[in-house]
Amino acid sequence: MIITRGLIKKYGRVMALQGLDLEVPEGSVYGFIGQNGAGKTTTLRILSGLLIPEEGSAEVAGRDVLRDPRGIREVVGYMPDFFGVYDDLRVGEYLLFYAAAYGIKGETARKLRDDLLELVELGHKRDAFVDTLSRGMQQRLCLARSLIHDPQVLLLDEPASGLDPLARVEMREILRELCRLGKTIVISSHILSELADLCTHVGMIREGRLLRQGPLSDMLAGDRVxxxxxxxxxxxxxxxxxxxxxxxxxxxxxxxxxxxxxxxxxxxxxxxxxxxxxxxxxxxxxxxxxxxxxxxxxxxxxxxxxxx
Missing domain, CATH: 3.30.70.250 (Malonyl-CoA ACP transacylase, ACP-binding)
Known part of the structure; x- marks a missing residue:
């Protein structure tokens, strides 16, 4: 579902990615793990079409990130670590706004809004203002926003960041449900213990280089220490x-x-x-x-x- 070859990205003199090669199988939950500053966010921004690499190539669902940015936006749902919300909108209005941005309007948009709020367990907050939501609820709302156009691939950058233990459990259960619905999910995180019981595949990145990737069972096995x-x-x-x-x-x-x-x-x-x-x-x-x-x-x- 996702293939990158030789991705290189620089910020001035800082080399964020140094020839990154990724392979994410279709239908997998891919844990993209590494320390802060390892290049995880940079990679996800390239895959979502928000950044352009200096060298290399990337494809998502058969669409080239550089040659078909519009196609990438159709197949990718991106949830950043730090996101902006419109505090003066109600929860339901917030989703309708983003639905309209994708050309989804009328009864179709309203049904989609209700279905997504049910999925992320925010149906009871439809008429609440966004700024009254807890951090965990806002995270779930932004996950619903990333699903508004029914993407094949979800790119989630530190989705559990700042959440309390209960909110993390709730987020994990939602991601499991999305996996059952056939979504391919990439989750970046530096909290490795949270990914062990959720991911099917793992890629480990350090200083912009991929150390290893593959099925989780293979990563935890073998003749290493x-x-x-x-x-x-x-x-x-x-x-x-x-x-x-x-x-x-x-x-x-x-x-x-x-x-x-x-x-x-x-x-x-x-x-x-x-x-x-x-x-x-x-x-x-x-x-x-x-x-x-x-x-x-x-x-x-x-x-x-x-x-x-």
Whole structure:
């Protein structure tokens, strides 16, 4: 659904994107993750036709961003991180205004307004003024605005920014419903934990370069550094000494009878280390791999890029 090749974007001397290649499958929820300033917003603005790159190409739903900007606006719904709302409009009027901007008027626009307000759970606020809405409600209203022309692709820049925990849950449920309706959704965020249970695919960007992308399950798997917890009947001193001297291993934390460590390599390396510990007469009562998180994967990849 989205393909970019060699995107380069500069702001003066600052290189925001350095040859970015993205591939977003149709119908996916693509988590575009990275630190603040990594180039996420710049990328979304290019894909929505708001910025022009110095080099490279980008297509959304078969439409070229540079050659067919009007076509891009027809297939893309863009929700920026910081948005403007017309405070002196009522919620329903706000959506009708944007519907008219897309040439949707009359009964069609009114039905669309009501359907979208129902989707984002703001039907009861149709006659309220926009400036009376909470931050979370305003976010949902702007999501409804981005859906007004029924786009194939949604580009959401930090949609949960500034929301309280309940509002974040509500936003997540709305996005799940949109996914079930067949939308392709790109969500940029630096809060990686919020994307782990929502996204089907992930792309990790750092300093304008794509570190890695693919299905979420693949990103969290593989023979990269993994974390383990080992508990003993007694102190873990002997086990900790073995782990410290093991190639590719490193202790992350330890207590009297428990040690958490990381280990690179495959299953054979894990089995060999465990045999060594048990063979040294350490009474192991628990040994398990902890779940790899998106934060862990991102930090690993960033270290590899820096040669750490």
């Amino acid at each position: 993994r974390k383990f917890i080992l508990r003993c009947n007694g102190t873990v001193e002997a086990a900790a000494e073995i782990i410290e001297g093991w190639p590719g291993a490193g202790i992350l934390s330890s207590a009297i009878n428990q040690v958490e460590f990381q280990l690179s390599g495959g299953s054979d390396d894990v089995a060999a280390l465990l045999r060594e510990i048990v063979g040294s007469q350490v009474q192991v009562v628990h040994f398990a791999q902890t779940e790899q998180s998106l934060e862990d994967t991102f930090i690993q990849l960033a270290r590899e890029v820096n040669g750490v």
